[in-house]
Amino acid sequence: MTVVITPTMIGQVVISGLLAGSLYAMVALGLGLIFGVMRVLNVAHGPLLMLGAYTTFWLFHWVGLNPYLSLLVSMPALFVVGVVLQRLLVRRVVDAPELSSLLLTFGVSIATVNLAQLAFTSDLRSVEYLTGSFVLGPFAFSKSRVIACAFALVITAGAFYFLQKTRLGKAIRAVSQSREVAQVCGINVQGIHMLAFGVAAALAAAGGTLIAVMVAIQPEMGQVYTFKSFLVIVLGGAGNYPGALLGGLLLGLIEQLSSLFLTTQVNEAVAYILLVLVLLVRPTGLLGGRSS
């Protein structure tokens, strides 16, 4: 009762995998950034993505704003949320044992999801904007996913450029390499922490906005992206920013190919088994070490 797998089918799921993977990469880059700079694993990353999705939904629903244009609102809005969150809460646990920051962000995550349930109810929402697909020969390219992928690649490239070429970006990398030395060199470490958290939240928001056009929106949609992002940064190498791109695309492919060759039920298991293998064989992630 199963079907014979043909090269066309493999091609189709590779397309699906890469399209999904580019989004994973962008979202995970945010999680990786916070971890790299502050050594804090932000469990609330997914819920921030959910807030980005709701921003897009409400703007689309109330004023009919084009969902892709709402990136211009959701990213700055969540940037501010990220900065405030860092200033008010996360700052207090940056130097505390890792468990404290895990507990704190876990609390923020639960609070955010529950507040969203109160404010937005758990009704499913959708941004019915671009449905359907471009059909090229035997392959179908979902319109919303192709566009999401394009935006994700551009935004990820922008984030890399920012980190590599700009003064602020260099300051962020300096802090992530050594906080003390950066401080001695006159970098405002506290400010950089806030900036990094803001940028990370904005990346999550971008993910939320793009995903809002693809799937139904509800308050609990975000958590799964926390886990996926975690997988991605471990695969790519925690603290290694280009590693996030590789990890993201890889996760997208693994999920799709294991669903194709095995079943959808095991694709998460396959991804986590791979995670364990990477941790055993190459604990620093596939791209190894820390970026410099």
Added chain:
Amino acid sequence: MTTPLWKLVGAAAIAVALFAASEAHAQAPIKIGASLSLTGTYAQPGTYQREGYELCADHLNAKGGLLGRKVEFVFYDDQSMPATGVRLYEKLITEDKVEAVMGPYSSPITEAVANVSEKYQKVMVSPLAATTSIFKKGRKYIFMVISPAEAYLEGLIDIAAKRGLKTVAILNEDTLFSKASAVGVAEIAKRKGMQVVFQEAYPKGNTDFSALLTKVKAANPDVIAASTYFDDAVAITRQMRELNVNAKMYGVTVGGDLPKFYELLKQNAEYVYGSTQWEGTLPYPGQKEFVDSYQKKFGREPVYHSAAGYAGCIIYAEGVKRAGTLDSDKVREQLLKLETRTFFGDYKVDPDGFQVAHKMVMFQWQDGKKATVWPDDLAGGKVRFPTPPWNQR
């Protein structure tokens, strides 16, 4: 020996106090406990079910309550998780001391909490549990209201077979009800001479169906039967469109009947078949009164989950009335004997509490409305067949 006056006065005072207490008890409302899925993947249908219970309590109270006492529901949210449901029913029975319970939403959660209601010997009418096995485990106090899971897509297959379609692909969420329903589809298809060319399950909460649908597309079935709840029904329909997966008929079990399904998918919901336990347009007695009062109270149309919740509560109340007590064994006896036709359709159970009289119907989304297309004696509409490919809609 004479009794001192103070002792007499004291005894009288105690007697009065006891009498007052029992009087107060008789006046206290009957608390009925239920946990429902108000958040999580089953939130949509779970909320409708709660509204059905609420309306039922209103109507009972308007007619003088139950056994002369007001009826009051105590609700909790089980977040669509069986383990949470178990904890909440324990709490309802042991801490909140409710005198009666009603079933939660969904088969997986009912299966889990039925162990609690059985342990405390509480009758539990479970209006939204459709999996046969729940009722066939020798449980004594559980009662079924809706048709079993296996029957959900009978209409889809029946229509397909009558029109000469040959092959079917089956997808299902990997949980109790959906699995049972998928097994049912496969059996009915074989019985009607159709071939199952693909069958695969996906985990609860899955949002990406691309690889699964790629396989379905390769199997090229005439009919796609998806045993879904709600979130997954929406996602599968969207992704079928995205991946250009076409079939002559495509039907879902649960979720397709909710107005939200069409709101979310708009024109992409057209031609989709769905099964339902009830529609407001079916020719049953008391239909209009239920629909009107529901709309007045909640400002939206009832769906079958609301109607089943309401009907289950009314059936339980009928059992209590006939028994003249809340005593579980006596109510049970009455519910086993009861045969009735309500606005929701027929009720009659076998000695296990398993529903044998209620009928499923099949509808198809046509121009934003649900047209009832099966079975013939209840159908008010005609099928639009076959479903055109996505690019020709």
